[in-house]
Amino acid sequence: MTPRMTLNQISYQISDDNDQKQLLDQLSLDINPGEFVVLLGANGAGKSTFFNTVAGDLTPTSGQIIFNGQEITKQSAQQRTRLISRVYQDPKLGTAADMTVAENILLAMRRGQRRRLLPRRLKQQLPQIKALAKTLPNHLEQQLNRPVSALSGGQRQTLNFLMATIQKPELLLLDEHTSALDAVSSQALMAFTDQTIQDNQLTCLMITHDLEDALRYGNRLLVLKAGQLIADFNAVEQQQLTTEKLLNYLNA
Numbered sequence: 001m002t003p004r005m006t007l008n009q010i011s012y013q014i015s016d017d018n019d020q021k022q023l024l025d026q027l028s029l030d031i032n033p034g035e036f037v038v039l040l041g042a043n044g045a046g047k048s049t050f051f052n053t054v055a056g057d058l059t060p061t062s063g064q065i066i067f068n069g070q071e072i073t074k075q076s077a078q079q080r081t082r083l084i085s086r087v088y089q090d091p092k093l094g095t096a097a098d099m100t101v102a103e104n105i106l107l108a109m110r111r112g113q114r115r116r117l118l119p120r121r122l123k124q125q126l127p128q129i130k131a132l133a134k135t136l137p138n139h140l141e142q143q144l145n146r147p148v149s150a151l152s153g154g155q156r157q158t159l160n161f162l163m164a165t166i167q168k169p170e171l172l173l174l175d176e177h178t179s180a181l182d183a184v185s186s187q188a189l190m191a192f193t194d195q196t197i198q199d200n201q202l203t204c205l206m207i208t209h210d211l212e213d214a215l216r217y218g219n220r221l222l223v224l225k226a227g228q229l230i231a232d233f234n235a236v237e238q239q240q241l242t243t244e245k246l247l248n249y250l251n252a
């Protein structure tokens with residue numbers, strides 16, 4: 001099987017007060033299609049730098065990124081949006097605040113096509129958007145005609161997640177996407193995330209600091225420390241882990 005993505009000795013280095021700092025240190029990894037990979041690491045381990053490199057917001061200092069067999073190391077984030085979708089920690093990122101929920105969903109459905117949002121198009125697609133919204137948690141289906149700025153954090157993050165997955169990306173990056181939400185909204189979105197990934201067999205990398213979620217979700221678990229992968233557990237090994245064992249890795 002061709003891996004969805006191969007990282008080949010990726011390093012990212014910065015100069016800090018005449019000091020060289022290695023944020024990613026010769027990181028090598030294969031992600032296979034359909035894998036739902038949880039990424040854990042203490043603050044400062046390099047998780048965001050890792051995501052920024054994969055998404056194309058940072059170009060690695062050395063190493064290669066191969067995506068579906070093609071090298072994309074030097075491609076911009078813009079060029080990668082066809083392949084890679086990302087949901088951030090901050091619910092305010094990723095949506096157009098002044099537009100309605102339905103308009104945002106339509107934009108996501110038409111991403112990559114002509115950007116003009118015609119009212120006629122919205123009317124045509126409304127039944128489809130309504131049907132889609134019915135499957136969503138956090139009562140988002142009752143908010144279709146409201147501007148996104150009026151939504152709660154949980155609703156806005158649900159919308160972000162929907163928009164990031166509506167076109168079934170080749171790789172989904174979830175960057176602590178439930179961590180700004182209250183416990184109920186967070187669990188509702190996490191359950192919806194898991195269902196969507198399974199139903200569509202998406203390939204996903206998810207950063208979380210929630211150890212229970214790290215044990216419950218996904219079929220592979222990585223631990224990053226000082227820019228290096230210090231653990232790579234498959235699904236069976238992940239099931240045998242406990243929060244205590246994970247804490248030992250994080251404190252190692």
Ligand SMILES: Nc1ncnc2c1ncn2[C@@H]1O[C@H](COP(=O)(O)OP(=O)(O)OP(=O)(O)O)[C@@H](O)[C@H]1O
Binds near residue numbers: 014016023050
């Ligand atoms: N532009 C920069 N200049 C200097 N140091 C940086 C820069 N970007 C990141 N760092 C440092 O690199 C390290 C890795 O940062 P990164 O944000 O990738 O960690 P993280 O694992 O995502 O942390 P968190 O869990 O807090 O989000 C940290 O020590 C951070 O302070």
